[in-house]
Amino acid sequence: MAEYQGFFQMHTGQRWAIVVSRFNQRITDRLLDGAVDALLRHGAAKDSIDIYWVPGAFEIPGLATRLSTKPYAAIITLGAVVRGETPHFDFVASNTASGIARLAENSPMPIIFGVLTTDTMAQAEDRSDGKAGNKGAEAALAAIEMADLLRQISH
Numbered sequence: 384m385a386e387y388q389g390f391f392q393m394h395t396g397q398r399w400a401i402v403v404s405r406f407n408q409r410i411t412d413r414l415l416d417g418a419v420d421a422l423l424r425h426g427a428a429k430d431s432i433d434i435y436w437v438p439g440a441f442e443i444p445g446l447a448t449r450l451s452t453k454p455y456a457a458i459i460t461l462g463a464v465v466r467g468e469t470p471h472f473d474f475v476a477s478n479t480a481s482g483i484a485r486l487a488e489n490s491p492m493p494i495i496f497g498v499l500t501t502d503t504m505a506q507a508e509d510r511s512d513g514k515a516g517n518k519g520a521e522a523a524l525a526a527i528e529m530a531d532l533l534r535q536i537s538h
Contacts, residue, residue, distance in 0.1 A: 392531050393426040397456035401432065402447050404462035406439040413511035414461040414497060422433030422524035440464050441475050441476055444482025447492040451490045457526035461519055462498040463507045493529035497522030
């Protein structure tokens with residue numbers, strides 16, 4: 384994965400929360416590995432990363448809302464919702480995205496959307512450890528950048 388060449392900086396003592404869905408765990412394990420690796424490569428201490436597993440993507444916004452009262456630099460949300468033969472995908476994907484977006488608008492910290500919504504498992508695989516990179520790592524980089532930006536504007 385190529386390193387981001389932006390002008391952000393991780394600060395000492397920052398804590399990071401990752402909320403990850405167990406459903407489609409073959410994919411979410413890869414997203415989580417990418418996110419943790421990106422945080423570590425950019426200076427986070429391993430013990431500054433808290434990982435919270437939820438059953439599915441639908442449960443991500445609820446837990447992230449509760450974690451938003453904790454002293455995290457950012458919360459990274461990771462999941463994989465793959466379209467099936469029923470409208471279930473539409474309800475889960477839409478409500479998960481809406482819940483995370485509402486939280487992000489009102490949270491004192493960055494809430495990063497790293498939930499894949501794909502038509503096929505192959506597309507999810509490509510975005511978790513394949514042709515399209517690792518969206519978990521990209522979410523972690525966005526978390527670092529946004530945490531730094533919010534820190535800059537609060538001083």
